[in-house]
Amino acid sequence: ATGKSRTHIIGAVPGVEVGDGFQYRMDLNPVGLHRPSQSGIDYMKDYDGELVALSIVSSGGYGDMLDNSDVLIYTGQGGNLGKKKGKNDNEPKDQELVKGNLALKNSIHKKNPVRVIKGYKNTTLKSSAAAKNYVYDGLYVVEEYWEETGSHGKLVFKFKLRRIPGQPERSWKVVEKKK
């Protein structure tokens, strides 16, 4: 919470441990966990020019499950899946294999660790009185991806991530809070 680092860190971030909680998306930036203020996928250009994924935030905004298993299915970005406020461009469209989606795909064969932050908006962590909406869940690898056709008939990417073994167990309990 000092100045601003904003470095492209691959893998574990010094000083950040599994279970660390943060109140706002933007609090993830200065510690180096996840730089974008809204986008769910952070990525960088690798030494060979390929995009690789650095971290993802899974907040349930795209309908992805948030359990404590070691497998996470993450929906790609784009296609107007987020609840748009813009009046005109709400029409769903095909997702494209670019930017964050392309980075996640590349990370499959790169086998690089990807940080996962889970967002529990409108929920309360049992062990914490203060509002910690985002919790660092540890390092994952991207195992595979596939295409689906949403109920709206448009293309959607799904990425299957698996938590790397040997990391601290997640002991916190998530409790739904009625808004």
Place this chain on the structure above:
Amino acid sequence: ATGKSRTHIIGAVPGVEVGDGFQYRMDLNPVGLHRPSQSGIDYMKDYDGELVALSIVSSGGYGDMLDNSDVLIYTGQGGNLGKKKGKNDNEPKDQELVKGNLALKNSIHKKNPVRVIKGYKNTTLKSSAAAKNYVYDGLYVVEEYWEETGSHGKLVFKFKLRRIPGQPERSWKVVEKKK
């Protein structure tokens, strides 16, 4: 920076002194300085049912001057003055004497103190290495307001605030930073 207070505080906020700096708009919320995440005017319903202004953030986004004098001219909200990203509703329109604008107007005869936070986006405070984009400038009273017609031909409100005497001098120096 603990939990969240979010109380409707009129006047000075305990623990916050003139010159205190904050990095993000949202950092102003938990300390009780200014609750809205984007809106420039915070207000509440007074005991008599009238809206009164609690605080304003002057970031220069509406073209207001930011000097160190004791008088501040603040532009009302609404009318699509902020640089809109929405594609369709960019058309400027008359500002209305409601919400924050009405609260500022009422504060004239209420004579209640209004907190002023000055935003120096894309600038650096000489005395601070870390990014402190928002600085608490102290308590002001709203002396008068008037209407203007913008270059676009639409109605705009202007509020004249005067810094209450006897508060600490502001010693920091603002230096423009090329982006």
Place this chain on the structure above:
DNA sequence: TAGACGTAGA
């Protein structure tokens, strides 16, 4: 310059 799993309050 525009897009993105943002936020708070009315």
Place this chain on the structure above:
DNA sequence: TCTACGTCTA
């Protein structure tokens, strides 16, 4: 549900 002087990266 929508507005609001947001904030980051590409």
